[in-house]
């Protein structure tokens with residue numbers, strides 16, 4: 001009989017965060033080991049609860065959420081998203097510009113499937129959230145990675161972006177706040193990125209799922225869509241992180257800028273939305289409630305709040321390890337430390353992560369899993385409480401001491 005094989009479309013598609021490293025962690029768990037999994041940015045297992053109003057809203061609407069909804073999403077959720085961006089300074093956002101999906105993940109895949117022809121190039125940051133690279137490849141496009149500069153707080157290297165633009169480049173992905181680096185871009189940086197898109201007629205794909213997770217009073221989030229009404233921008237965000245409901249699967253994409261140029265694209269996106277019927281309807285009901293009213297995330301991101309304290313502690317402890325340096329995160333849920341290759345010569349960082357896992361029962365994700373160019377970084381999720389983080393980073397330090 002013939003073997004069943006994956007299609008050739010998957011040849012360049014990887015998602016290492018849940019790849020072989022997780023398989024190995026699960027194998028160890030099956031043997032009875034307790035593994036501290038710091039590989040996925042999922043707040044719930046670390047004792048974070050969703051705002052009560054969200055759970056109440058979903059519970060309240062459950063009986064009437066049994067049928068399919070409009071494939072683009074329920075009207076109240078799409079209006080709430082459009083109005084949210086109006087409140088952030090975008091003048092012309094409308095219910096028709098919003099599509100709701102099963103998390104941002106689904107919308108990234110659907111948007112790229114709709115947008116890309118074979119061989120079209122998309123500029124994706126390195127390091128990136130690897131769904132972007134994988135979804136571009138799966139859609140037939142070519143991801144071209146532009147460098148974010150660790151020596152400059154992981155800011156995008158604008159010259160590198162310019163140098164990599166060809167006549168085949170169709171879009172620019174901006175992840176801000178950034179996963180995995182924790183960088184938050186200044187207004188000037190966002191403006192310059194959007195300027196590049198304007199000059200080269202690129203569509204901006206702005207992944208802003210961490211827009212509300214900002215640590216420093218001085219740090220503000222600047223939406224790419226607000227930086228230019230004359231640039232087509234697709235903004236992605238959702239409830240997973242700021243509202244701690246990764247499992248409910250609620251996210252969206254909003255189109256802004258010269259939307260009249262996007263009519264055909266939107267027709268295509270509607271077709272793909274129709275084909276999968278609709279996003280999870282109960283969770284859609286929570287979107288309006290989440291975006292309005294009191295924002296409980298604000299308690300977590302200030303001194304004394306768990307997100308803030310944990311991120312700062314992780315940053316400090318990582319930097320105390322000889323040969324390790326970690327840029328201070330300004331937002332999101334991660335640290336992305338560098339292992340000095342002169343101290344820790346590593347050829348294969350996935351193997352390094354597996355060895356750490358076997359020795360110390362801690363799972364982090366290797367930097368090349370985020371399409372970073374060199375095997376000299378890993379990403380640590382900063383969601384555990386301070387005691388657990390101290391324990392985890394202590395074990396990483398012990399492991400590294402054996403490798404010097």
Ligand code: PLP
Pocket residue numbers: 041102103104105106129175179207209237238239240246249250251
């Ligand atoms: N974008 C970024 C930058 C992320 O870090 C994540 C999840 O970790 C996602 C998108 C996907 O989020 P979701 O599908 O839960 O909305």
